[in-house]
Amino acid sequence: MACYDLAARISATTTGMGVAMDSFAADPWVEKAQAGDTGAFEEIYHQHVGRVYALCLRMSGDPGEAAELTQDVFVRAWEKLDTFHGSSAFSSWLHRLAVNVVLGRWRARGRQRERVVAIDEVDPGGSGEGLHAPERRNAIDLERAIAALPTGARTVFVLYDVEGYGHKEIAEMTGLAPGTCKAQLHRARRLLREALG
Protein backbone atom coordinates (compact mmCIF):
# COMPACT_ATOMS: atom_id res chain seq x y z
CA MET A 1 0.00 0.00 0.00
CA ALA A 2 1.34 3.37 -0.97
CA CYS A 3 0.68 4.98 2.40
CA TYR A 4 2.35 2.15 4.21
CA ASP A 5 5.36 2.30 1.92
CA LEU A 6 5.68 6.00 2.48
CA ALA A 7 5.45 5.68 6.23
CA ALA A 8 7.96 2.84 6.17
CA ARG A 9 10.34 4.86 4.05
CA ILE A 10 10.16 7.79 6.42
CA SER A 11 10.58 5.46 9.37
CA ALA A 12 13.65 3.94 7.73
CA THR A 13 15.26 7.34 7.53
CA THR A 14 14.85 7.85 11.23
CA THR A 15 16.71 4.65 12.03
CA GLY A 16 19.49 5.40 9.64
CA MET A 17 18.48 2.78 7.09
CA GLY A 18 18.76 3.64 3.47
CA VAL A 19 19.75 7.22 4.05
CA ALA A 20 22.37 8.39 1.60
CA MET A 21 24.16 10.94 3.68
CA ASP A 22 26.58 13.46 2.25
CA SER A 23 30.28 12.86 2.33
CA PHE A 24 30.38 14.85 5.57
CA ALA A 25 29.64 12.72 8.56
CA ALA A 26 26.71 13.90 10.64
CA ASP A 27 27.84 15.77 13.72
CA PRO A 28 25.86 14.54 16.74
CA TRP A 29 26.23 17.91 18.45
CA VAL A 30 24.77 19.65 15.44
CA GLU A 31 21.91 17.19 15.23
CA LYS A 32 21.09 17.65 18.90
CA ALA A 33 21.29 21.41 18.56
CA GLN A 34 18.99 21.25 15.55
CA ALA A 35 16.50 19.49 17.82
CA GLY A 36 16.63 22.49 20.15
CA ASP A 37 19.22 21.26 22.64
CA THR A 38 20.99 24.37 23.91
CA GLY A 39 23.53 22.22 25.78
CA ALA A 40 24.64 20.73 22.51
CA PHE A 41 24.80 24.18 21.01
CA GLU A 42 27.03 25.31 23.85
CA GLU A 43 29.40 22.49 22.95
CA ILE A 44 29.36 23.71 19.36
CA TYR A 45 30.10 27.20 20.64
CA HIS A 46 33.16 26.01 22.56
CA GLN A 47 34.42 24.05 19.57
CA HIS A 48 34.18 26.95 17.16
CA VAL A 49 34.32 30.20 19.11
CA GLY A 50 38.07 30.64 18.63
CA ARG A 51 37.89 30.54 14.87
CA VAL A 52 34.79 32.68 14.69
CA TYR A 53 36.26 35.27 17.05
CA ALA A 54 39.52 35.34 15.09
CA LEU A 55 37.62 36.00 11.88
CA CYS A 56 35.48 38.71 13.47
CA LEU A 57 38.50 40.35 15.10
CA ARG A 58 40.55 40.42 11.94
CA MET A 59 37.66 41.65 9.81
CA SER A 60 36.60 44.35 12.25
CA GLY A 61 39.99 45.26 13.72
CA ASP A 62 38.26 45.97 17.03
CA PRO A 63 38.16 43.50 19.95
CA GLY A 64 34.94 44.94 21.40
CA GLU A 65 33.13 44.80 18.12
CA ALA A 66 34.56 41.35 17.44
CA ALA A 67 33.04 40.07 20.69
CA GLU A 68 29.64 41.48 19.74
CA LEU A 69 29.89 40.07 16.25
CA THR A 70 30.89 36.66 17.59
CA GLN A 71 27.79 36.60 19.77
CA ASP A 72 25.67 37.65 16.81
CA VAL A 73 27.18 34.86 14.73
CA PHE A 74 26.20 32.18 17.23
CA VAL A 75 22.71 33.60 17.72
CA ARG A 76 22.33 33.67 13.97
CA ALA A 77 23.67 30.14 13.68
CA TRP A 78 21.08 28.99 16.20
CA GLU A 79 18.34 30.59 14.14
CA LYS A 80 19.67 29.11 10.93
CA LEU A 81 20.55 25.63 12.13
CA ASP A 82 17.61 24.12 10.30
CA THR A 83 19.03 25.29 7.02
CA PHE A 84 22.25 23.33 7.55
CA HIS A 85 21.72 20.15 5.58
CA GLY A 86 25.20 18.68 5.83
CA SER A 87 26.18 19.35 2.23
CA SER A 88 29.37 20.96 3.56
CA ALA A 89 31.36 20.70 6.75
CA PHE A 90 29.60 22.44 9.62
CA SER A 91 32.69 24.54 10.29
CA SER A 92 32.62 25.81 6.70
CA TRP A 93 28.94 26.61 6.99
CA LEU A 94 29.48 28.45 10.26
CA HIS A 95 32.44 30.33 8.89
CA ARG A 96 30.55 31.51 5.86
CA LEU A 97 27.72 32.57 8.13
CA ALA A 98 30.19 34.54 10.24
CA VAL A 99 31.47 36.39 7.20
CA ASN A 100 27.91 37.24 6.22
CA VAL A 101 27.10 38.49 9.71
CA VAL A 102 30.11 40.81 9.70
CA LEU A 103 29.42 42.11 6.21
CA GLY A 104 25.73 42.42 7.04
CA ARG A 105 26.45 44.62 10.01
CA TRP A 106 28.58 46.90 7.90
CA ARG A 107 25.89 47.12 5.23
CA ALA A 108 23.31 47.91 7.89
CA ARG A 109 25.40 50.82 9.00
CA GLY A 110 25.20 52.14 5.49
CA ARG A 111 28.73 53.31 5.39
CA GLN A 112 32.20 52.04 4.96
CA ARG A 113 34.22 52.25 8.09
CA GLU A 114 37.57 53.80 7.53
CA ARG A 115 39.41 53.54 10.75
CA VAL A 116 42.82 52.94 12.13
CA VAL A 117 42.95 50.85 15.20
CA ALA A 118 45.89 49.74 17.22
CA ILE A 119 44.64 46.57 18.77
CA ASP A 120 46.89 46.03 21.70
CA GLU A 121 44.53 43.34 22.90
CA VAL A 122 45.31 41.18 19.91
CA ASP A 123 47.61 38.48 21.08
CA PRO A 124 48.22 35.80 18.51
CA GLY A 125 50.72 34.27 20.84
CA GLY A 126 47.84 33.38 23.12
CA SER A 127 46.99 30.61 20.75
CA GLY A 128 50.37 30.40 19.17
CA GLU A 129 52.26 28.08 21.41
CA GLY A 130 55.54 27.12 19.83
CA LEU A 131 56.26 30.54 18.44
CA HIS A 132 59.61 31.89 19.52
CA ALA A 133 59.84 35.43 20.78
CA PRO A 134 60.84 37.11 17.48
CA GLU A 135 58.17 35.20 15.57
CA ARG A 136 55.61 36.09 18.19
CA ARG A 137 56.60 39.75 17.95
CA ASN A 138 56.32 39.58 14.18
CA ALA A 139 52.90 37.99 14.43
CA ILE A 140 51.70 40.75 16.74
CA ASP A 141 53.11 43.38 14.39
CA LEU A 142 51.35 41.72 11.49
CA GLU A 143 48.02 41.55 13.36
CA ARG A 144 48.29 45.24 14.18
CA ALA A 145 49.15 46.11 10.61
CA ILE A 146 46.16 44.13 9.36
CA ALA A 147 43.90 45.91 11.85
CA ALA A 148 45.17 49.26 10.61
CA LEU A 149 44.34 48.55 6.97
CA PRO A 150 41.47 50.43 5.34
CA THR A 151 38.26 48.43 5.66
CA GLY A 152 37.96 47.31 2.07
CA ALA A 153 41.56 46.20 1.80
CA ARG A 154 41.46 44.51 5.20
CA THR A 155 38.28 42.62 4.36
CA VAL A 156 39.64 41.19 1.13
CA PHE A 157 43.05 40.43 2.64
CA VAL A 158 41.54 38.55 5.59
CA LEU A 159 39.13 36.61 3.42
CA TYR A 160 41.70 35.76 0.76
CA ASP A 161 45.05 35.40 2.49
CA VAL A 162 43.98 34.41 5.99
CA GLU A 163 40.77 32.52 5.42
CA GLY A 164 41.51 31.10 2.00
CA TYR A 165 38.42 32.17 0.08
CA GLY A 166 38.79 32.68 -3.66
CA HIS A 167 38.19 35.95 -5.47
CA LYS A 168 34.92 34.64 -6.90
CA GLU A 169 33.59 33.71 -3.46
CA ILE A 170 34.70 37.02 -2.00
CA ALA A 171 33.02 38.87 -4.83
CA GLU A 172 29.79 37.01 -4.12
CA MET A 173 29.96 37.70 -0.41
CA THR A 174 30.93 41.34 -0.59
CA GLY A 175 29.14 42.37 -3.75
CA LEU A 176 32.39 43.69 -5.16
CA ALA A 177 33.48 43.00 -8.71
CA PRO A 178 36.23 40.37 -8.91
CA GLY A 179 38.55 42.96 -10.38
CA THR A 180 37.92 45.22 -7.41
CA CYS A 181 38.69 42.35 -5.05
CA LYS A 182 42.04 41.83 -6.74
CA ALA A 183 42.79 45.52 -6.58
CA GLN A 184 41.96 45.62 -2.87
CA LEU A 185 44.15 42.60 -2.24
CA HIS A 186 47.01 44.22 -4.11
CA ARG A 187 46.56 47.38 -2.08
CA ALA A 188 46.42 45.47 1.21
CA ARG A 189 49.56 43.49 0.51
CA ARG A 190 51.43 46.62 -0.55
CA LEU A 191 50.35 48.53 2.55
CA LEU A 192 51.31 45.63 4.79
CA ARG A 193 54.75 45.34 3.22
CA GLU A 194 55.25 49.05 3.77
CA ALA A 195 54.01 48.86 7.35
CA LEU A 196 56.23 45.93 8.23
CA GLY A 197 59.26 47.36 6.48
Place this chain on the structure above:
Amino acid sequence: MTNQDTMSCRETQAVLDELVDGQLSAARERRVREHLAGCEACRHEETALRRLLAATAELPRSLEPPTDLWPGIVPRLRQRRFATFTLGRSSGWRGWLLQAVAAVVFMGLGAVLSQLLVSPAISPMPGAGEPLALGTAAAAPAEFGILEAEYLRAKEDLWLTAYRGRRDLPPVIQELVERNLRIIDEAIRELRGALQANPGDRQLESLLLAHHRKEINLLQRLARGSEV
Protein backbone atom coordinates in the same frame (compact mmCIF):
# COMPACT_ATOMS: atom_id res chain seq x y z
CA MET B 1 64.40 39.01 -26.60
CA THR B 2 62.71 41.94 -28.28
CA ASN B 3 61.62 45.10 -26.55
CA GLN B 4 58.01 43.90 -26.87
CA ASP B 5 58.85 40.85 -24.80
CA THR B 6 60.55 42.64 -21.94
CA MET B 7 58.54 43.80 -18.97
CA SER B 8 59.02 47.01 -17.09
CA CYS B 9 59.37 47.14 -13.31
CA ARG B 10 55.93 48.66 -13.11
CA GLU B 11 54.38 45.90 -15.20
CA THR B 12 56.19 43.27 -13.22
CA GLN B 13 55.18 44.57 -9.83
CA ALA B 14 51.59 44.84 -10.99
CA VAL B 15 51.46 41.10 -11.50
CA LEU B 16 53.54 39.95 -8.53
CA ASP B 17 50.36 39.03 -6.65
CA GLU B 18 49.28 36.76 -9.46
CA LEU B 19 52.76 35.32 -9.66
CA VAL B 20 52.92 34.31 -6.01
CA ASP B 21 49.32 33.08 -6.16
CA GLY B 22 50.19 30.88 -9.13
CA GLN B 23 47.63 32.53 -11.36
CA LEU B 24 49.79 33.57 -14.27
CA SER B 25 49.86 31.71 -17.53
CA ALA B 26 53.06 29.81 -18.21
CA ALA B 27 54.12 32.26 -20.90
CA ARG B 28 53.50 35.30 -18.75
CA GLU B 29 55.16 33.76 -15.74
CA ARG B 30 58.24 33.07 -17.86
CA ARG B 31 58.41 36.72 -18.87
CA VAL B 32 58.03 37.87 -15.28
CA ARG B 33 60.77 35.55 -14.11
CA GLU B 34 63.03 36.77 -16.86
CA HIS B 35 62.56 40.30 -15.61
CA LEU B 36 63.11 39.28 -11.99
CA ALA B 37 66.33 37.54 -12.89
CA GLY B 38 67.79 40.82 -14.00
CA CYS B 39 66.14 43.30 -11.62
CA GLU B 40 67.18 43.43 -7.99
CA ALA B 41 64.47 45.93 -6.98
CA CYS B 42 61.67 43.72 -8.26
CA ARG B 43 63.28 40.64 -6.74
CA HIS B 44 63.27 42.46 -3.43
CA GLU B 45 59.55 43.17 -3.82
CA GLU B 46 58.85 39.56 -4.64
CA THR B 47 60.82 38.37 -1.63
CA ALA B 48 59.02 40.78 0.67
CA LEU B 49 55.67 39.65 -0.68
CA ARG B 50 56.47 35.98 -0.19
CA ARG B 51 57.70 36.73 3.33
CA LEU B 52 54.45 38.52 4.11
CA LEU B 53 52.37 35.60 2.88
CA ALA B 54 54.49 33.14 4.83
CA ALA B 55 53.98 35.18 7.99
CA THR B 56 50.25 35.39 7.28
CA ALA B 57 50.07 31.64 6.88
CA GLU B 58 51.64 31.29 10.34
CA LEU B 59 48.97 33.37 12.05
CA PRO B 60 46.83 31.32 14.40
CA ARG B 61 43.48 30.40 12.93
CA SER B 62 41.91 30.50 16.34
CA LEU B 63 41.98 33.30 18.92
CA GLU B 64 40.27 33.00 22.23
CA PRO B 65 38.05 35.97 23.08
CA PRO B 66 39.18 37.88 26.17
CA THR B 67 36.02 36.92 28.04
CA ASP B 68 33.55 34.09 27.83
CA LEU B 69 30.90 35.22 25.37
CA TRP B 70 28.49 32.37 26.00
CA PRO B 71 26.58 34.03 28.87
CA GLY B 72 25.63 36.83 26.49
CA ILE B 73 24.42 34.35 23.90
CA VAL B 74 22.21 32.05 25.96
CA PRO B 75 19.37 34.49 26.73
CA ARG B 76 19.14 35.43 23.11
CA LEU B 77 18.86 31.76 22.12
CA ARG B 78 15.92 31.29 24.42
CA GLN B 79 14.26 34.39 23.06
CA ARG B 80 14.66 33.34 19.49
CA ARG B 81 13.64 29.77 19.97
CA PHE B 82 10.78 30.02 22.38
CA ALA B 83 9.24 33.39 21.97
CA THR B 84 7.83 33.49 18.53
CA PHE B 85 4.42 34.30 19.73
CA THR B 86 3.34 37.91 19.65
CA LEU B 87 0.61 37.38 22.14
CA GLY B 88 0.42 40.61 24.03
CA ARG B 89 -1.14 40.46 27.48
CA SER B 90 -1.91 36.94 28.56
CA SER B 91 -4.15 37.77 31.48
CA GLY B 92 -7.89 37.18 31.71
CA TRP B 93 -9.70 35.82 28.71
CA ARG B 94 -6.65 36.33 26.56
CA GLY B 95 -4.72 34.02 28.82
CA TRP B 96 -7.51 31.53 28.63
CA LEU B 97 -7.51 31.81 24.86
CA LEU B 98 -3.81 31.19 24.72
CA GLN B 99 -4.02 28.15 26.88
CA ALA B 100 -6.93 26.82 24.90
CA VAL B 101 -5.11 27.30 21.63
CA ALA B 102 -1.98 25.66 22.98
CA ALA B 103 -3.90 22.74 24.44
CA VAL B 104 -5.78 22.15 21.21
CA VAL B 105 -2.59 22.34 19.25
CA PHE B 106 -0.80 19.98 21.56
CA MET B 107 -3.57 17.40 21.76
CA GLY B 108 -4.38 17.56 18.11
CA LEU B 109 -0.89 17.53 16.77
CA GLY B 110 -0.44 13.77 16.91
CA ALA B 111 -3.55 13.26 14.88
CA VAL B 112 -2.59 16.00 12.48
CA LEU B 113 0.85 14.52 11.93
CA SER B 114 -0.65 11.09 11.44
CA GLN B 115 -2.93 12.51 8.83
CA LEU B 116 -0.01 14.22 7.16
CA LEU B 117 1.93 11.02 7.00
CA VAL B 118 -0.83 9.08 5.25
CA SER B 119 -2.25 11.78 3.01
CA PRO B 120 -0.65 12.25 -0.36
CA ALA B 121 -2.06 15.76 -0.64
CA ILE B 122 -2.51 18.04 2.31
CA SER B 123 -4.50 21.20 2.41
CA PRO B 124 -3.61 24.05 4.70
CA MET B 125 -5.21 24.17 8.11
CA PRO B 126 -8.66 25.68 7.83
CA GLY B 127 -9.01 28.96 9.59
CA ALA B 128 -5.31 29.55 9.63
CA GLY B 129 -3.86 33.03 9.65
CA GLU B 130 -3.52 35.35 6.74
CA PRO B 131 -2.72 33.36 3.64
CA LEU B 132 0.85 33.63 2.59
CA ALA B 133 1.71 34.16 -1.01
CA LEU B 134 3.30 30.78 -1.16
CA GLY B 135 2.81 27.80 -3.40
CA THR B 136 0.72 24.74 -2.80
CA ALA B 137 1.72 21.22 -1.94
CA ALA B 138 1.43 20.10 -5.54
CA ALA B 139 4.58 21.91 -6.54
CA ALA B 140 6.42 20.94 -9.67
CA PRO B 141 9.87 19.51 -8.96
CA ALA B 142 11.62 22.63 -10.15
CA GLU B 143 9.47 24.73 -7.84
CA PHE B 144 10.09 22.72 -4.73
CA GLY B 145 13.37 24.33 -3.79
CA ILE B 146 11.98 27.81 -4.39
CA LEU B 147 8.88 27.09 -2.35
CA GLU B 148 10.82 25.63 0.52
CA ALA B 149 13.09 28.67 0.56
CA GLU B 150 10.01 30.90 0.67
CA TYR B 151 8.57 28.92 3.56
CA LEU B 152 11.84 29.16 5.45
CA ARG B 153 11.94 32.90 4.94
CA ALA B 154 8.32 33.22 6.04
CA LYS B 155 9.00 31.20 9.15
CA GLU B 156 12.02 33.25 10.00
CA ASP B 157 10.01 36.43 9.69
CA LEU B 158 7.36 35.02 11.99
CA TRP B 159 9.88 33.95 14.58
CA LEU B 160 11.45 37.35 14.62
CA THR B 161 8.15 39.22 14.65
CA ALA B 162 6.70 37.19 17.48
CA TYR B 163 9.80 37.70 19.57
CA ARG B 164 8.41 40.92 20.99
CA GLY B 165 5.64 39.27 22.97
CA ARG B 166 7.69 36.52 24.51
CA ARG B 167 7.69 37.83 28.06
CA ASP B 168 3.90 37.77 28.24
CA LEU B 169 3.67 34.10 27.48
CA PRO B 170 3.12 31.85 30.51
CA PRO B 171 5.90 29.28 30.94
CA VAL B 172 3.51 26.37 30.65
CA ILE B 173 2.32 27.62 27.29
CA GLN B 174 5.90 28.18 26.20
CA GLU B 175 6.71 24.59 27.01
CA LEU B 176 3.66 23.20 25.24
CA VAL B 177 4.17 25.20 22.12
CA GLU B 178 7.88 24.57 22.10
CA ARG B 179 7.21 20.86 22.32
CA ASN B 180 4.81 20.98 19.41
CA LEU B 181 7.15 23.02 17.31
CA ARG B 182 9.87 20.51 18.03
CA ILE B 183 7.62 17.71 16.82
CA ILE B 184 7.06 19.55 13.58
CA ASP B 185 10.77 20.33 13.29
CA GLU B 186 11.56 16.68 13.88
CA ALA B 187 9.13 15.64 11.16
CA ILE B 188 10.74 18.17 8.82
CA ARG B 189 14.17 16.75 9.53
CA GLU B 190 12.97 13.22 8.90
CA LEU B 191 11.38 14.24 5.65
CA ARG B 192 14.58 15.94 4.55
CA GLY B 193 16.46 12.75 5.32
CA ALA B 194 13.94 10.81 3.27
CA LEU B 195 14.36 13.27 0.42
CA GLN B 196 18.10 12.82 0.50
CA ALA B 197 17.56 9.13 -0.04
CA ASN B 198 14.77 9.69 -2.57
CA PRO B 199 15.50 12.98 -4.30
CA GLY B 200 12.65 14.33 -6.34
CA ASP B 201 10.00 12.21 -4.63
CA ARG B 202 6.84 14.28 -5.08
CA GLN B 203 5.03 12.83 -2.11
CA LEU B 204 7.90 13.59 0.22
CA GLU B 205 8.26 17.08 -1.21
CA SER B 206 4.55 17.68 -0.67
CA LEU B 207 4.76 16.40 2.87
CA LEU B 208 7.74 18.59 3.62
CA LEU B 209 6.02 21.69 2.30
CA ALA B 210 2.90 20.76 4.25
CA HIS B 211 4.92 20.58 7.44
CA HIS B 212 6.39 23.99 6.76
CA ARG B 213 2.88 25.32 6.26
CA LYS B 214 1.77 23.63 9.44
CA GLU B 215 4.45 25.40 11.42
CA ILE B 216 3.66 28.69 9.76
CA ASN B 217 -0.03 28.27 10.47
CA LEU B 218 0.68 27.50 14.10
CA LEU B 219 2.84 30.57 14.42
CA GLN B 220 0.29 32.70 12.63
CA ARG B 221 -2.53 31.52 14.86
CA LEU B 222 -0.56 32.21 17.97
CA ALA B 223 0.57 35.58 16.68
CA ARG B 224 -2.98 36.54 15.84
CA GLY B 225 -3.99 35.84 19.40
CA SER B 226 -2.30 39.06 20.46
CA GLU B 227 -4.42 41.07 18.06
CA VAL B 228 -7.75 39.83 19.36
